[in-house]
Amino acid sequence: xxxxxxxxxxxxxxxxxxxxxxxxxxxxxxxxxxxxxxxxxxxxxxxxxxxxxxxxxxxxxxxxxxxxxxxxxxxxxxxxxxxxxxxxxxxxxxxxxxxxxxxxxxxxxxxxxxxxxxxxxxxxxxxxxxxxxxxxxxxxxxxxxxxxxxxxxxxxxxxxxxxxxxxxxxxx
Numbered sequence: 001x002x003x004x005x006x007x008x009x010x011x012x013x014x015x016x017x018x019x020x021x022x023x024x025x026x027x028x029x030x031x032x033x034x035x036x037x038x039x040x041x042x043x044x045x046x047x048x049x050x051x052x053x054x055x056x057x058x059x060x061x062x063x064x065x066x067x068x069x070x071x072x073x074x075x076x077x078x079x080x081x082x083x084x085x086x087x088x089x090x091x092x093x094x095x096x097x098x099x100x101x102x103x104x105x106x107x108x109x110x111x112x113x114x115x116x117x118x119x120x121x122x123x124x125x126x127x128x129x130x131x132x133x134x135x136x137x138x139x140x141x142x143x144x145x146x147x148x149x150x151x152x153x154x155x156x157x158x159x160x161x162x163x164x165x166x167x168x169x170x171x172x
Contacts, residue, residue, distance in 0.1 A: 006057060013053065013061035016080075022087030023110045024094055024121060025070070028052065028079040030103030036079075039097050039104070046093040047085025053078055062110075069115040073108035087111060091125040 017023060028036065040050045055074040062070055083090030091109075098104045109116040109124075116124065127133065 009054075009057050010061050010064070013058055014064055016049065016051075016082040017061055017065055017067065019084055020082040021085065021111065022048075022081075022083035022090055022124075024081040024083070024091065025073045025107040025109060026079050026081065026094065027076055027105040027107055028103075029077050031101060035101050035104075039101070042093050042097060043081055043090065046083070046089040048081045048083040048090040048093070050079060050081045053080050067110060070108065070110050073115075075107075078107070086130055088124060088127045088129060091121050095122060095125045 031039070036050075043050045055078055058078065058080065059071065059074060062068075081090055081094055094104075094106060098106060106118045106121050108118060109121045128136070
């Protein structure tokens, strides 16, 4: 029979999963309390929360939300980073901390709709921030449109010039 505390924990995990843009599963073995506290603080600055969880309770919360495919990453001690803001910033923070804390290891991750391997999390961390990506997208869309507008205006200018020359020929 599950205890009330376990039910509350599953409800908390379900709530965190539902509003997360990225969930990173890590192995925290070998980290002392000071390192965990520093990791939590850095993740909070990136808009994420870091919690040590029981694998079985996390599995239950994920099953209740219909999240599948994460089970292979739920082996051994697990701590979870719930990114409620920019997923790239959270992934970048975890990988930066992984470089400093040699025992921290990314097991895998979940984004709404897909499960990510540790290599995919690393790739996600190398993406530019959201405003830069939006600027690049805007530039990619705006460039061809500006060229089209310039080309059309040049065609109209040439047509006006030809019509003006023709009218001058007819007057003379």
